[in-house]
Each structure stands twice: as structure tokens, then as C-alpha cells.
Amino acid sequence: MIPYGRQSVDEDDIKAVVEVLRSDWLTTGPEGERFENMVAECCGTKYAVAVSSGTAALHCAMFAAGIGPGDEVIVPPMTFAATSNAVLYQGGLPVFTDVDANTLLIDPVEVSSKITTRTKAIIAVDYAGQPCDYDALRSIADKHGLLLIADACHSLGGSYKERPVGSLADVSVFSFHPVKPITTGEGGMIATDDKGFADRMRRFRSHGITTDARQRAKEGRWFYEMVDLGFNYRITDIQCALGLSQLKKLSFFVRRRNEIARLYTAALEDISEVDPIKIKENICHGYHLYVIRVNPHKSRRTRDEVFSSLLDMGVGVNVHYIPIHLHPYYKKKYGYREGLCPIAERAFREIISLPIYPGLKNKDIIHIINCLKKSLIENN
Numbered sequence: 001m002i003p004y005g006r007q008s009v010d011e012d013d014i015k016a017v018v019e020v021l022r023s024d025w026l027t028t029g030p031e032g033e034r035f036e037n038m039v040a041e042c043c044g045t046k047y048a049v050a051v052s053s054g055t056a057a058l059h060c061a062m063f064a065a066g067i068g069p070g071d072e073v074i075v076p077p078m079t080f081a082a083t084s085n086a087v088l089y090q091g092g093l094p095v096f097t098d099v100d101a102n103t104l105l106i107d108p109v110e111v112s113s114k115i116t117t118r119t120k121a122i123i124a125v126d127y128a129g130q131p132c133d134y135d136a137l138r139s140i141a142d143k144h145g146l147l148l149i150a151d152a153c154h155s156l157g158g159s160y161k162e163r164p165v166g167s168l169a170d171v172s173v174f175s176f177h178p179v180k181p182i183t184t185g186e187g188g189m190i191a192t193d194d195k196g197f198a199d200r201m202r203r204f205r206s207h208g209i210t211t212d213a214r215q216r217a218k219e220g221r222w223f224y225e226m227v228d229l230g231f232n233y234r235i236t237d238i239q240c241a242l243g244l245s246q247l248k249k250l251s252f253f254v255r256r257r258n259e260i261a262r263l264y265t266a267a268l269e270d271i272s273e274v275d276p277i278k279i280k281e282n283i284c285h286g287y288h289l290y291v292i293r294v295n296p297h298k299s300r301r302t303r304d305e306v307f308s309s310l311l312d313m314g315v316g317v318n319v320h321y322i323p324i325h326l327h328p329y330y331k332k333k334y335g336y337r338e339g340l341c342p343i344a345e346r347a348f349r350e351i352i353s354l355p356i357y358p359g360l361k362n363k364d365i366i367h368i369i370n371c372l373k374k375s376l377i378e379n380n
């Protein structure tokens with residue numbers, strides 16, 4: 001079975017991890033600080049805060065943004081549930097806002113129509129790795145005094161109008177799960193230029209306590225105070241060493257993902273039943289996912305039929321995503337129904353994610369394309 005995504009871990013990565021195991025600090029040590037500095041440099045931001053997952057990173061951002069009961073946060077439905085769950089953790093209300101039919105990225109026109117006096121923030125999701133329309137989102141956020149947050153879990157290493165992902169919003173959130181652009185096993189990071197924001201997130205990741213153990217050891221002090229109700233969202237130095245080693249290969253990974261995407265897109269030109277997702281100009285795509293749409297007017301076979309044929313042939317396809325408002329939890333608790341975000345709902349019925357990861361071979365791509373062609377034939 002060819003998986004839809006997988007990590008690329010080499011001997012350098014393994015060596016980096018083993019070295020930490022022989023050192024003094026297994027957690028909240030020098031590797032963590034180095035990893036944060038290198039991500040900040042890569043994003044072109046002043047600060048980066050490393051945490052235990054992308055979900056923890058989103059929660060930290062919601063806390064630092066001061067989201068609480070009665071506050072609304074605009075989110076697209078075409079994303080992983082963690083994006084809007086983070087709003088719920090803080091007692092806020094996610095306001096699902098439909099996506100653009102071509103790119104499946106949050107539609108700035110829709111965003112404007114959802115703003116109320118209770119709106120506090122917009123979370124833009126760089127779906128599949130394509131940066132959102134940040135100029136338009138920035139001007140909406142500025143006009144209404146909203147915080148602009150990027151869920152950039154798919155797009156690390158990408159850019160928008162020559163500006164790196166991580167520097168495009170007030171706060172940008174990353175995940176280092178094994179299928180993501182780089183991995184630490186589990187892990188996450190928040191990049192920002194705002195010192196107050198970074199300080200609040202740093203405290204929140206460690207129980208809301210003002211100093212960490214290494215700081216206290218350095219200064220020979222025992223004193224600390226808890227000033228916020230935080231969590232233990234710390235990431236180990238073992239993981240950060242892996243992240244540092246991976247980050248050195250990020251541009252190679254992104255280049256290879258783009259090569260794979262080019263091969264898929266070229267092959268799809270001859271397959272009228274399916275279309276790739278549209279790509280805007282002036283961006284560098286992270287290609288966390290390569291998403292195709294099975295055109296219901298041109299294909300004799302449904303998305304589900306194409307999907308199961310591909311699985312049967314050993315091609316590990318996936319569907320990203322069930323629109324969040326259609327999950328039973330959200331339906332039951334908030335009464336959401338089909339029709340809230342029709343463009344995302346329609347896309348959901350047509351999309352399939354094809355395998356894409358740096359280690360995918362050209363011969364695998366040819367094989368996948370042949371399987372896709374076969375899967376579109378009736379009674380194959």
C-alpha cells in the first residue's frame with residue numbers, strides 16, 4: 001500500500017535525537033530554544049514558541065488572543081476539526097464561513113459577511129498547503145480590529161507574494177505530525193512578531209507559570225508563580241532535535257512535493273473526469289496534500305467508487321475533509337445542518353487526496369495515475 005503521506009527520516013535525524021538522549025536536558029532545554037529560533041528565522045518573525053502539537057499551538061493562540069465566552073471566531077469548515085475545537089476550548093463560538101469554489105480557501109467576501117460586534121478573530125487555513133488570500137484578509141481584519149491567525153499546519157515552507165508562510169498573519173500555527181511538512185513525531189509551533197503574545201503562550205504551555213526550570217536553574221532560584229490557568233503543552237528536547245534536523249531539509253522537501261504535484265497536474269490534463277484544485281498566482285505551495293475533484297457531470301463513477309477502487313489497487317487515498325460543521329458533535333451541540341456552507345459541502349462530495357510526500361518515487365506516481373485511470377472505468 002502506498003500511503004497518502006509519510007515522514008522522511010534519515011540517519012542525520014536519528015543521530016540528532018540520540019545525541020539529546022546523552023545530554024543533560026531531555027525537555028525544555030537548549031534544543032527547544034534552537035528549534036524555536038530556527039523556525040522564527042525561517043518564518044521571518046521575531047518569536048516562535050514550540051509546543052506538544054498543532055492542536056496545543058491553536059489552543060495557545062486562542063488563549064493568548066483572549067478568546068472567551070461570547071466571542072466569535074471566523075473559521076472555514078474545510079479543515080481538520082482541531083482548528084475550530086481550539087475556539088471551543090476557550091468557550092468561544094466558531095463561525096463557519098464558506099470557501100472559494102476554485103481553491104477551497106476561506107473566501108474573503110464570505111468573511112466580511114459573517115462579521116458581527118462579537119467577532120474577535122479570523123483563522124485562515126492554508127488548505128492543502130496553499131497560502132490564503134492574506135492581503136484581502138489583512139485589510140478585513142484591520143478594518144474591523146480583528147486578529148488574523150493562520151492555521152499554517154499544511155503550508156510551512158510556502159510563501160505568498162515572496163513573503164514566507166509564518167509572517168503572513170498576526171499569529172501562525174504549525175503542526176509537526178509525521179504527515180506534515182516536517183515532523184517531530186508529535187509537535188507544534190506558533191510564530192509571531194508580538195512579544196506579549198509570545199510571552200502569554202510560553203506561560204500557557206507550562207501551567208501559566210512565570211519561569212521555566214532551566215531559567216531557574218541558571219539563576220539559582222526556586223521562586224516561581226502561577227499567573228494563568230495553563231496546561232502542560234511542552235515539547236521535549238528529543239523531539240526538538242528531530243525538528244531542527246528536519247527543518248534543514250524543508251526546502252528540499254517542499255521542492256520535491258512541488259515536483260510531484262507538477263507530474264500529477266500534467267497527467268490530469270488527459271483525464272477529463274477529474275480536476276486538480278486551482279492554484280493562485282504569486283504563491284509558493286507547500287503541497288501537504290494533492291487534492292483532485294471527481295467531476296460528477298463528467299465521471300460515470302462516483303467519488304466513493306473511485307476511492308474504493310484506488311484503495312483496492314493499493315493506492316492509499318484519503319478525503320480531506322468532512323466539513324467540520326457536519327461532524328455529529330457540532331451538529332448535535334450547535335444544530336448545524338447541510339446548507340450552512342454549500343461550496344465546502346459540495347467539494348467534500350467530490351474530493352480525493354492522492355499520495356504525496358518527499359519519498360514518493362516517480363514510478364509510484366506513474367503507477368498511481370494508471371490506477372486512477374482504471375478506477376474511472378465502469379466495471380473495472
Ligand SMILES: *Cc1c(COP(=O)(O)O)cnc(C)c1O
Pocket residue numbers: 053054055056079080082083125151153154175176177186187188
Ligand atoms: C494537523 C492539523 C492540525 C492539528 O495538528 P496536530 O499536530 O495533529 O495536533 C490542525 N490544523 C490542521 C489544518 C492540521 O492539518
